[in-house]
Amino acid sequence: MNELIFGRLEWSSFFIHEFIAEPSIDSAVAAGAGLAVVLGALALLGVLIRYRLWDRAWRDWLTSVDHKKIGIMYIVLALVMMARGVAEGVVMRAHQATALDGGVLSAEHFAQLFSTHGTIMILFVAMPLLIGLINYVVPLQIGARDMVFPVMNQVSLGLTTAAAALIMVSLVVGHFETGGWSAYPPYTGADFNPGVGPDYWIWAIVLSGIGTTLTGINFAVTIYKSRAPGMHFMRMPMFTWTALCTAIMIVYGMPPLTVGSLMLALDRYLDFHFFTNDLGGNMMNYANIFWMFGHPEVYIVVLPSFGVFSEISATYAAKRLYGYASLVFATMAIAAVSFTVWLHHFFTMGQSASVNIAFGIATMVIAVPTGVKIYDWMATLYRGRIRLTAPMIYMLGFFFLFVIGGLSGVIQANPTVDFQVHNTLFLVAHFHNVLIPGTLFGLLAGIHYWFPKAFGFRLDERLAKRGAWLWIIGFCFTFLPLYWLGLLGMPRRSASFSDPAFVPWMLVTLAGALTLLGAFFTMLQTGWVSVRDRARLAVPIGDPWDGRTLEWSVPAPPREWNFAATPRVHSRDAFAVEKEAGHPYQPAQRYTDIEMPKATSMGMVVGVAGTLMGFGLIWHIWWLAMVGLLGMLASMVARGLVIDTQHTLSAAELEQAHRDWLTQVASTRAVTRDEETTPGNRGLAAADVVP
Amino acid sequence: MTRDTLLHPGLNLGAAHGTAHTRSEPVLFGFWVFLMSDLIIFGILFATYVAMRDGTAGGPGPHELFNLSSIAVQTGLLLLSSMTYGLASLQLKHGNGQRYRLVIWLIITAALGLAFLGFELADFHSMAQEGGVPSRSGWLSAYYALVGLHGLHITLGLLWIAVMLVQIRVLGLNGLVKTRLLMLGLYWHFLDLVWIGIFSIVFLAGVA
Numbered sequence: 001m002n003e004l005i006f007g008r009l010e011w012s013s014f015f016i017h018e019f020i021a022e023p024s025i026d027s028a029v030a031a032g033a034g035l036a037v038v039l040g041a042l043a044l045l046g047v048l049i050r051y052r053l054w055d056r057a058w059r060d061w062l063t064s065v066d067h068k069k070i071g072i073m074y075i076v077l078a079l080v081m082m083a084r085g086v087a088e089g090v091v092m093r094a095h096q097a098t099a100l101d102g103g104v105l106s107a108e109h110f111a112q113l114f115s116t117h118g119t120i121m122i123l124f125v126a127m128p129l130l131i132g133l134i135n136y137v138v139p140l141q142i143g144a145r146d147m148v149f150p151v152m153n154q155v156s157l158g159l160t161t162a163a164a165a166l167i168m169v170s171l172v173v174g175h176f177e178t179g180g181w182s183a184y185p186p187y188t189g190a191d192f193n194p195g196v197g198p199d200y201w202i203w204a205i206v207l208s209g210i211g212t213t214l215t216g217i218n219f220a221v222t223i224y225k226s227r228a229p230g231m232h233f234m235r236m237p238m239f240t241w242t243a244l245c246t247a248i249m250i251v252y253g254m255p256p257l258t259v260g261s262l263m264l265a266l267d268r269y270l271d272f273h274f275f276t277n278d279l280g281g282n283m284m285n286y287a288n289i290f291w292m293f294g295h296p297e298v299y300i301v302v303l304p305s306f307g308v309f310s311e312i313s314a315t316y317a318a319k320r321l322y323g324y325a326s327l328v329f330a331t332m333a334i335a336a337v338s339f340t341v342w343l344h345h346f347f348t349m350g351q352s353a354s355v356n357i358a359f360g361i362a363t364m365v366i367a368v369p370t371g372v373k374i375y376d377w378m379a380t381l382y383r384g385r386i387r388l389t390a391p392m393i394y395m396l397g398f399f400f401l402f403v404i405g406g407l408s409g410v411i412q413a414n415p416t417v418d419f420q421v422h423n424t425l426f427l428v429a430h431f432h433n434v435l436i437p438g439t440l441f442g443l444l445a446g447i448h449y450w451f452p453k454a455f456g457f458r459l460d461e462r463l464a465k466r467g468a469w470l471w472i473i474g475f476c477f478t479f480l481p482l483y484w485l486g487l488l489g490m491p492r493r494s495a496s497f498s499d500p501a502f503v504p505w506m507l508v509t510l511a512g513a514l515t516l517l518g519a520f521f522t523m524l525q526t527g528w529v530s531v532r533d534r535a536r537l538a539v540p541i542g543d544p545w546d547g548r549t550l551e552w553s554v555p556a557p558p559r560e561w562n563f564a565a566t567p568r569v570h571s572r573d574a575f576a577v578e579k580e581a582g583h584p585y586q587p588a589q590r591y592t593d594i595e596m597p598k599a600t601s602m603g604m605v606v607g608v609a610g611t612l613m614g615f616g617l618i619w620h621i622w623w624l625a626m627v628g629l630l631g632m633l634a635s636m637v638a639r640g641l642v643i644d645t646q647h648t649l650s651a652a653e654l655e656q657a658h659r660d661w662l663t664q665v666a667s668t669r670a671v672t673r674d675e676e677t678t679p680g681n682r683g684l685a686a687a688d689v690v691p
Numbered sequence: 692m693t694r695d696t697l698l699h700p701g702l703n704l705g706a707a708h709g710t711a712h713t714r715s716e717p718v719l720f721g722f723w724v725f726l727m728s729d730l731i732i733f734g735i736l737f738a739t740y741v742a743m744r745d746g747t748a749g750g751p752g753p754h755e756l757f758n759l760s761s762i763a764v765q766t767g768l769l770l771l772s773s774m775t776y777g778l779a780s781l782q783l784k785h786g787n788g789q790r791y792r793l794v795i796w797l798i799i800t801a802a803l804g805l806a807f808l809g810f811e812l813a814d815f816h817s818m819a820q821e822g823g824v825p826s827r828s829g830w831l832s833a834y835y836a837l838v839g840l841h842g843l844h845i846t847l848g849l850l851w852i853a854v855m856l857v858q859i860r861v862l863g864l865n866g867l868v869k870t871r872l873l874m875l876g877l878y879w880h881f882l883d884l885v886w887i888g889i890f891s892i893v894f895l896a897g898v899a
Binding site: 148149213216217218220221224225226251252254255256258259260263266267270271272273274276278279280281282285289292637640641643 | 716717718720721724725727728729731732735736739742743745746747748750825826827828829830831832833835836854857858861862865867871
């Protein structure tokens with residue numbers, strides 16, 4: 001009877017149990033993490049109740065279908081998960097610094113740490129960050145009012161949040177998977193790992209995978225179909241271009257992950273034999289399917305950053321982007337070639353040398369368009385009037401560090417070299433070296449760049465710069481020594497080692513990890529101080545950096561409808577051209593009534609139902625899984641009967657709001673680029689054209 | 692305008708349907724993109740099936756398990772249901788808002804789909820009787836995953852038809868309902884196409 005109601009859930013599954021049964025540093029760390037999740041959730045609930053924010057949170061945020069709010073919620077989700085991912089990184093570094101013939105944590109716990117760290121950082125930090133940024137920025141850049149499928153956008157967020165919630169719950173109830181973020185069977189199969197760990201991984205992956213696929217469809221369709229009149233493909237801002245290529249890659253790249261993990265689930269739950277050792281199973285097929293997703297994923301997370309760098313290099317150098325067409329073609333080339341290199345993740349698996357070299361060459365080829373981009377950005381900066389703002393510092397760090405990471409990748413593209421460094425810390429150094437300076441620096445630069453657009457005030461420049469430098473320095477100390485450790489022969493994912501020569505380097509990387517922790521806290525401090533000083537930093541007019549694209553032509557924060565009248569585009573960098581011609585901020589010739597999507601609780605319902613379904617499946621609580629599944633289906637069927645999905649905004653209201661803002665523009669003092677980071681900057685750029 | 696512009700691939704409602712015609716454009720395009728994503732899922736299962744073709748692990752193989760005459764009937768039913776859905780679409784486009792015939796064609800389509808599903812489940816049952824269950828071998832796992840996923844799609848399609856019948860009844864033939872019927876049409880024909888792949892790669896190649 002108990003089993004029918006609670007599945008395999010028992011009192012001993014809860015986080016505190018192990019610490020009480022066997023107190024040790026290891027179980028204390030695990031219990032502390034579980035406690036942090038519980039207390040964090042309670043604190044959030046407390047704040048909502050204490051300040052009576054529940055109603056506003058529900059009305060203005062959780063049920064909103066506004067792409068801007070959904071974008072911000074994605075980024076908040078990413079930052080919450082990032083706190084955990086960074087903390088895990090520091091704990092792992094601390095463990096390995098003590099891991100000569102031992103270490104403070106158990107091997108099992110260490111394995112959970114690197115598995116969750118990888119899963120979280122890729123799928124619940126990098127992905128929500130870039131999806132959030134694209135969600136916020138792209139409709140504004142292309143002159144659209146929202147996504148084509150605003151409710152589906154909300155559902156995507158609900159599914160991603162459900163998946164993230166499952167990963168957080170794994171700290172409190174049960175344990176996570178221990179086979180790395182790629183979860184290779186047969187190790188993660190039922191024979192070797194009958195527990196709940198791999199199941200947490202599977203259902204988190206499936207839920208977020210479906211959510212992300214829907215997001216990809218939404219982005220691609222929005223960019224194809226909702227561009228303002230006159231915005232041809234070759235007039236789109238570069239960030240939108242990278243968003244489009246990313247979306248297409250998501251549409252084709254996410255299904256393999258979803259299918260692969262579902263096949264693993266069939267093996268585990270229904271005794272199928274896709275990846276088992278016996279009865280005709282073939283675990284190598286899993287590696288193929290996983291990396292058919294995994295390699296495009298690498299470029300999914302890096303292309304939007306490339307888009308950000310394209311935007312900020314042009315804006316902060318006050319020049320047209322150099323080589324626009326070559327950047328477009330390079331982006332498309334990367335998107336296409338990225339689907340032909342997946343095998344370089346397992347050169348050592350046993351296929352023939354000629355197969356290996358074909359994929360090795362494809363891997364080397366992909367470095368060419370990436371190199372083209374780097375040169376384009378440098379040429380954009382060349383002879384520009386550069387302001388060394390925080391995003392530019394990130395870009396500077398990116399230039400130096402990403403090239404090192406890229407080159408170490410080209411080295412490993414040669415299968416003979418790969419055989420030597422495979423499965424060592426050299427590889428760990430390489431992918432952190434591309435993911436942190438490439439993806440993370442780019443997305444952080446983007447957040448600093450667009451933050452004033454989203455909230456109406458700038459981030460405190462001094463702290464933002466300090467944060468950028470701490471990320472760069474912390475990165476160098478944490479990850480560059482890992483190249484050397486890898487060459488010394490230290491395997492990755494080692495809970496313990498026996499060669500004392502590794503120890504000094506381990507201490508250096510620990511110091512680096514602590515610096516990164518400092519960078520993370522500096523980032524939080526930047527946010528805190530900026531909110532506190534928001535009056536001093538306010539930029540209500542919305543163009544603090546003398547921006548070039550359409551999103552800077554509207555107030556900060558933008559109104560729900562983005563544009564009072566749909567803009568007409570006649571050139572690339574539409575807003576910069578208007579400013580150069582001396583006639584920005586014009587009233588529209590005609591205002592018309594518009595229809596905007598109504599708020600709905602659909603995303604919340606699907607998110608909660610998804611969480612219940614996942615939890616039920618993980619713990620074999622079949623009735624709960626059924627409730628979750630039926631809840632999702634029922635919400636979709638019910639939604640189909642709702643016809644009143646739009647509300648109308650009158651032309652008069654739009655015109656009034658627009659004219660009020662134009663009056664405010666007229667009474668605001670414009671600032672030149674030199675005064676950009678002073679309190680005089682109210683978001684109106686003075687005519688300050690580079691000759 | 693004398694001639695309707697084609698706004699999206701496949702059957703368009705046409706300018707006579709007013710805003711429903713233009714509003715369906717991005718939605719239908721989005722649905723095409725979704726189908727392409729779904730096709731990747733089938734593609735991976737096809738590739739897995741071919742890769743596991745020899746993984747019978749001493750268990751029963753295609754020659755012992757496949758019942759080609761039942762497969763022929765299933766193929767016929769599914770192709771016919773695609774045709775009846777096509778007739779439903781034509782009725783939707785040219786029927787001047789008349790619901791009666793549209794509903795009839797949808798019901799016939801659903802009946803054919805249900806019959807297909809019945810034959811498929813009967814096949815699964817008789818295969819299981821002869822020891823052909825997914826836990827027996829890698830090949831059978833791949834078979835059940837691929838053919839089963841197609842069957843699951845058909846099941847969801849039947850549910851979708853039922854939902855549309857309710858929507859036609861409750862909401863009438865408004866623009867939203869028309870757009871959804873166009874999407875359902877793409878979905879149904881897509882499943883036909885996938886079945887042709889299954890028919891050729893799984894069944895014909897299996898017993899050849």
